[in-house]
Amino acid sequence: MGVMCEAEAGAKKTMIRVREFDVGRDLRAVEELERRCQVGMSGDQNPDDNGGARKKKTKKGMSLYVEQIGDPFSRIRHAPDHVILVAEYGDEEDIVGVIKACTRMVSRGKTKKKQSPSSSKQQCHQFVKVACLLGLRVSPSHRCKHIAPSNASKHDSALTQIICRRLGIASELVRRAESWSASRGASHATMATTASNTASLALFTGPRFAYAPFRRPVFLGHPVHRHRARLPRAHRVLRLPPPLAAAAYAALLPPAAAEFQPADLPALLAHKLTLGTYLAIERSGPARGPPSYALLSVWDATRSLRLRVGGAPTLLRASLAAARALDRNAPWLQLPSVPDIFRPFGTYLLYGLRMSGPEGPALLRTLCRHAHNVARKNPACAVVAADLGPDDPAAAAVPHWPRFSSDEDVWCIKKLRVNGGNARDDDDDWTASSPAGVLFVDPREF
Template identity: 70%
Template sequence: MGEEEKIMAAGKKMVRVREFIMEDLPAVEELERLCQAGLSGDNAAGGGGGKKKKRGMSLYAEQIGDPFARVRHAPDHVILVAECGDEVVGVIKACVRMVTRGSSSSLRKTKTKTNKFVKAACLLGLRVSPSHRRLGIATELVRRAEEWCAARGAAYATMATTASNAASLALFQGRFKYALFRKPRFLGHPVHRHRARVPRAHRVLQLPPPLAAAAYAALLPAAAAAPEFVPADLPALLAHKLTRGTYLAVERSPGAGAPSSFAVLSVYDATRSLSFRVGGAPPLLRASLAAARALDRRAPWLRVPSVPDVFRPFGAYLLYGLHMSGPAGAALLRTLCRHAHNVARNNPACAVVAADVAPDDPAAAAVPHWRRFSCDEDVWCIKKLTSVTANGNAAPAAGDDDDWTTAPPSSVLFVDPREF
């Protein structure tokens, strides 16, 4: 793609799509503010305010800091902007990375536990200025992003939105023929001032990144359901400066002859790139929570479970790579979640510990969470990409003898916190 290219006429001005330059940063940040994103962070039409379409409180999420933060980890990444005159009126981010797609049908027939890797694109952060909607700008941004990804060998493109975001679903499922794919659950729990109690019968060990990578390499393919979306660069994620640690929980004295049980998870600091806020709370609830915080400050020995001030922007620690095994696995995973809570207490910017899991993942029942800080509206969509051959004909962007878009869902989804 050239540095600048005409795409359409919007009113009396020509709109162009080009790659992001640092001089665009203030305009892109303003688009983020105008098109406030919902919990999944991707509002395709950029409008409607991203809050959940429910009465009562709603959870908002906003991207902060480095505009490339969600895509920079991938070797191939880009930000495209739509420009009308001298004004940036639209933006989209994209990256291409290698991920597992679970067990393909050919592998399932042989009953192997080998994960199949595939090159997949991730489209993120589509925003269009409210003053320039319904002009086809979002459509052109998605089309150009898909072309960019297909040219780099991506076999599939994925995106995330919410079930209530009709505009996003109409664009991706309607115009671009994306298929509804997976529906992860977001489970959040507030971080209290008091340490969570860890059972004496459990022992928590921190694994150094090389050992953590080796553990995941052995555990994930051997899981009952081969996990989807595990990144090929998992060792780099585990060693990332924002990964606060990988933790293993075991029983101190398992019964004689009892099968071994364990649980493992990793903790990622998202406070520098992601900001949450709760809106729509009634004044009485705000006042009661403020009173609980005041009481907790004055009488900490009462151990009042006061909730942080979530009506102002706050950060989160994200749990990923959750895995448990054995009869005590669920209890050990709950212990790890409590340990992660205690780790998060050391960061004043963190008010919530959260995890994204598949709805059928056994780990979902073991993760402590509050309903008001959780969400089951997120949906992932997928599309098989095509590229244009030298003779101008459409062809699959990458060889794949098994269509992932129609594969039954795995009960284990690996949600990369760098893309959240």
């Protein structure tokens, strides 16, 4: 199924064919497209600048690049319902565009009362089905149509005029992804980009699709060095088995207190890439007042993505290299030397961060140090990072370095329509609601 579009008034109409991805037929083509093309969302950059990596602005003159490792399904395979759509253009059989989408049940961050059709009692409705649109890519050679006027000399570049018109490939991919999502029962669609990606924001928030900027999570990263971080003696760190971890989250972070918390949180906590869920408490109990605690889980993302810092001045690179050399030759100095972050490196993601009580921030810092000690055992991991809502109190307690952190991310959202008609009316306008206390960032879709 495709859509017809004109490259120029009066020109021959050309078909854009959008179909589902076929692994045996399309894998190599999609991998090549992701390697070389400019991405229309998620902050990805021009291939001439950075090979298609997602770029998060950090310090002035420096950027943090996020690169996926090879697997086209890496960000959607954990969702029970997902799809990859590819686009072909005209008579060509080459793939010129791709988009990924998945649906999942997530919390709204509040409890909505809903009338039961069989009873006069009201029922709690905490979860909604949301679609995530990811990895939109359009081939650089098919973003625009270049046409030279018939009266211009073929070899006279000074006289030749180029008329450039977008072909609508990205728009058709987004439209088809939204249609697929609505057919799966999703009431909202979301996408993520960066504030500096004006092309992506213009496409999604423009009049054609009318997404609304929604949430602004902050990415907080801290380097992993070779030496063990010391934990306060007054704090005790407990590792919770998955069933107990799920019970702890149900009690300490209920769906009504968090946005985008997945309904399958127990499965996430039991996933093989969740290295552990940790609870920190005071050994002697609270001196006075309510008890304090901190809770977080650690996800191994070293197998699915790589990060890299770009744009660093030469002097900084040299000084960090010297610190590493000194640390290797004089380890007794216990220098917290920074790994080589100017080459691709892996990361552990912290998720489900929660704290409470007067000692909560200190306990959360202890858990972050414990996560650092877990990460230092993996040579592929150079940074421990967390994605949090800017208003989350945990954001102020998480240790981080500015060069590994970013506040560039922008989440956008829209209500989906039913069969091309009006937007769904079975839910109030989430797009205009104020943020909940906690923004839960699922590490499976990072």
